[in-house]
Amino acid sequence: MRITNQKVEKAILSEPAPSLKQGPLRRRHILDLDDFTREEIELVLETADAMKEILGREIKKVPTLRGKTLVTMFYEPSTRTRVSFEQAAKSLSADVINLSASGSSTEKGESLIDTARTIQALGADVIVMRHYHAGAPYLIAQHVNVSVINGGDGCHAHPTQGLLDLYTIREYLGTVEGVKVVIIGDILHSRVARSNIWGLTKMGAKVVLCAPPTLVPVGLGPPAFPSVTMEPNLDRALGGADVVMPLRLQKERQQRGLLPSIREYIQFYQLDSRRLSKAKPEALVLHPGPMNEGVEITPEVAHGAQSVIEEQVTNGVAVRMALLYLLVGGAQ
C-alpha cells in the first residue's frame, strides 16, 4: 500500500512541474459527481496521491485540520464508509463525532433538518450523511451552512465511492481515459453504479452495464450517456474489459419479483474465474463491498490476483482525506 516503489519515486522526483493550473474545488458540498468537472475530479485524484503517501507513514497523521470537527450521521448500516471517513478526518487531525439514528433524538421524532441544525450549532464543520432516502443530504445542505458530504443516499448516489473507484483504476492502469469498465448486476438499486457512471464517463471511460433487464433503470444509456452501453450477456460484456465491477446483489431489495431466483442470478451473472478469463488478462476486479461471496462473485475471484478490493478500502481513506482537505482546508 505504500507508494514507495522505485518507479513511483523516480516519477515523482523527475516530474518537471506540479500542475498548479487546476483551481480550487469550487463547492461547499459533495452530493454527487454529476456536477463535477473533469478538472475538479483530477484535482481530487492528484490530492489523494499526496494523502496516500501519508497513510504509508509510520505516523499516519498531519496537523492540517486541527480544531475542525466532522460529524457522521448514518441512518443506514455501514462499515467501510463511516470508518473510512473517520480515519480520513483523524489522519488530518480533525475531531470526529459519530451519530446514528438509534440512540439519537431521531428516536424521539426530531426531524432531519432540526438534527442537522443542532449539529451545526454544536460546531461541526463537515457533516457526512448516509440516509435510506434519496435526496436527504441535499435537503440538509439547503438548511445548514457547513459542508455536507453524501455518504450514500438511497438508490441515488455515492460520490466518494465513485471517486475512490476512479482513483483505484487510475492507480493501476495509469489513466481512466479509454478504459473499458463492465458493471455487473443490480444497477437498479445501486447508488454506487450511478455515481460511477457519472465519474467514469466524465473521465473518458467506456462503461458497459451487464444485468438482467429488470435490474437496469431506464435512461442510463444513450442519448444521456453516449459512452454507456447495455449487454445483458456476461460473457459478451466481459470481452476486452479492463475493469470488472460486480455489484452486491441487494437481497434486502429483491422482494419485488425482479429476479426469478438467486440461483438463476448466480448461474447467469456470477463473476467466477472462467468468466473473468474473458476479460483482458490483467483486468482489475473491483467491488464496492460488502460482498456476497458465492452470489455475485466467487471467493477465488474476490481474493484472487486480479482483485484490488482491499486496495479500494485504503484508497477510500486517501480520497476522503483529499475531499476533506479541499472542502475544509482554506474554507471561508
Next chain:
Amino acid sequence: MPEKLILNQEDIHRALTRIAHEIVEKNHGCDGLVFIGMRTRGVPLAKRIAAEIKRFEEVDVPVGALDINLYRDDVLSLGWQPPVRPTVMPTDIMGKSIILVDDVLYTGRSIRAAMDALIDFGRPRSIQLAVLVDRGHRELPIRADYVGKNVPTAADEEVEVRLKETDGRDEVAIIRSDRGGGQ
C-alpha cells in the same frame, strides 16, 4: 512591474557548486547525508547539489521531496487550498544529517513547517538549511547554514527564482510591486 535580475545562469551554478563544497566540508564528508528538497523549486536545487557532490566526491547522496502545505500555519486562513503533492522520503531519516533545500528564505515559516513534517518521519541527527537566496524579513528564529546569495529586499518586493526544470531557464529576479509607489 519593474524587474531586476540578480543572478544569472552562471551565478546560480557557481553558488550551488560552492554550497555543495561547504556541505561536504562542514559534515566531514557525505556519511549519513540526505537532501530533502522543498517543493516546488527546492527539489531541482537539491538534485543539482547532489549531482555536484557526485561529481567531485563520487558519492550518491539520497534526494527526497517534501511538500509542506499540510503543515502550514496559515492553511485554514488562506481562503484557498494550496495544491498538495506527495512527499517522498528516499530513506529512513532516523539518525541522518538532513540538508533541507529551498529556493528563497523569507519569513522562515515554510522552514518551520518543513521541520515539523520531517520530525514526523523520524528523529534525524541534525537538520541543516541550504537556500539559494536569503531575502531577510524573518518572523521566526530560523537561519540558513548555506546561502547562495544574501539579497536585501523591501517587503513590497518579490524574489522570483526560475529554474530550467520548472520554468525553462535559470535566473533570479527581484520584482518591485507597483502598488503603493514603492519606497
